[in-house]
Amino acid sequence: MEEGPPGRILVSKTEDRDKEISTLGEYSVCSWILTILSYILVFFTLPLSACLCIKVVQEYERAVIFRLGRLLPGGARGPGIFFVIPCIDSYKKVDLRVVSFDVPPQEILSKDSVTVAVDAVVYFRISNATVSVTNVEDASRSTKLLAQTTLRNILGTRTLAEMLSDRENISHQMQSTLDEATDPWGVKVERVEVKDVRLPVQLQRAMAAEAEATREAGAKVIAAEGEQKASRALREAAEVIAESPCAIQLRYLQTLNSISAEKNSTIIFPFPIELLQRLLPSQSSSSASTPKLVDKMA
Numbered sequence: 001m002e003e004g005p006p007g008r009i010l011v012s013k014t015e016d017r018d019k020e021i022s023t024l025g026e027y028s029v030c031s032w033i034l035t036i037l038s039y040i041l042v043f044f045t046l047p048l049s050a051c052l053c054i055k056v057v058q059e060y061e062r063a064v065i066f067r068l069g070r071l072l073p074g075g076a077r078g079p080g081i082f083f084v085i086p087c088i089d090s091y092k093k094v095d096l097r098v099v100s101f102d103v104p105p106q107e108i109l110s111k112d113s114v115t116v117a118v119d120a121v122v123y124f125r126i127s128n129a130t131v132s133v134t135n136v137e138d139a140s141r142s143t144k145l146l147a148q149t150t151l152r153n154i155l156g157t158r159t160l161a162e163m164l165s166d167r168e169n170i171s172h173q174m175q176s177t178l179d180e181a182t183d184p185w186g187v188k189v190e191r192v193e194v195k196d197v198r199l200p201v202q203l204q205r206a207m208a209a210e211a212e213a214t215r216e217a218g219a220k221v222i223a224a225e226g227e228q229k230a231s232r233a234l235r236e237a238a239e240v241i242a243e244s245p246c247a248i249q250l251r252y253l254q255t256l257n258s259i260s261a262e263k264n265s266t267i268i269f270p271f272p273i274e275l276l277q278r279l280l281p282s283q284s285s286s287s288a289s290t291p292k293l294v295d296k297m298a
Contacts, residue, residue: 031068038085052086057093062129065091076129094129098190099140103147105198112159117198120171122147122178123191131186139185143178147192150177160199167194 042049057063057078065072065082067089076094084091105119124143126132132139154174155163163170171192179189199207241247 034068034088035085038088041087042085049086053083055082055084055091056080057082060095060097062094062096063091064094064130064133065089071130071134092133094126094132096126096129098123098125100124101140101144101147102195103144103151105196106148106152106155108152108155110155110160110163111157114160115200116155116160116163118151118155118163118194119196120147120151120174120192120194122189124178124182124187124189126186127188128186131184136185139182139187142185143182143187143189146181147174147178150174150181163194163197170194 042053055063057080059079062076062078063082064076065084067085072089077091100121100123103120103122105117107115108118109115122143126139136142151174154170154177158166158170171194174194175189175192178192182189241251
């Protein structure tokens with residue numbers, strides 16, 4: 001063994017070779033006979049057998065080879081050319097590109113007892129071609145089924161408000177859970193996104209009514225605050241006008257100007273209150289003298 005950084009031990013190439021030799025030693029006599037006969041058949045049928053022996057995999061693919069039902073040492077082959085022996089070798093190509101699929105809408109009962117339909121999209125790729133072939137029958141299908149159950153389990157512990165406002169954390173939690181569960185299958189979950197949260201029609205109406213009532217209450221509060229500020233401004237204006245008697249006359253003139261600009265046929269002219277106050281004492285004195293004259297005439 002070669003010692004690397006502290007706490008780590010790197011396996012040398014000699015151990016890998018020992019593992020390959022031990023694997024080859026497990027073949028039975030019949031297996032060795034079939035292998036030798038296959039090599040002889042390939043040799044005598046050249047170059048026709050070359051068409052069956054030479055295979056090509058793309059840059060994004062890997063080939064997992066089995067010989068007489070056993071996994072061939074050396075791991076997955078590719079990209080490029082690799083060789084197989086007819087009759088005793090079989091192989092399976094694995095695509096390493098990122099694959100996406102939609103999680104069907106799931107009827108979920110939230111933590112606050114609200115039934116919602118939630119769907120999502122999952123992005124994953126094969127990280128280990130050999131493990132994805134040997135450890136699970138269909139890695140893609142298994143990942144899809146696991147994504148459905150994981151979505152139901154995670155959202156079942158959340159309230160409706162959290163589902164609507166905290167989608168990012170839900171996606172991260174679902175991704176980490178799926179990635180940990182699919183690691184023994186050679187699958188790497190890259191990303192999970194919650195697409196849509198569908199609410200029942202009755203709940204949508206109730207939420208719309210609640211939102212409308214909240215907006216109306218806010219509008220009334222704003223209107224009340226505006227009236228309060230306006231009343232304060234009017235009080236301040238009244239105090240200013242009370243300090244200067246001529247200010248009310250200017251206000252009368254401004255009002256007349258605005259009325260005349262609207263092309264009205266009738267103009268209401270405000271009569272100053274100060275003149276009325278001057279006339280009231282004379283009227284009271286005249287009314288007081290009238291009874292005296294009546295008494296004299298009597």
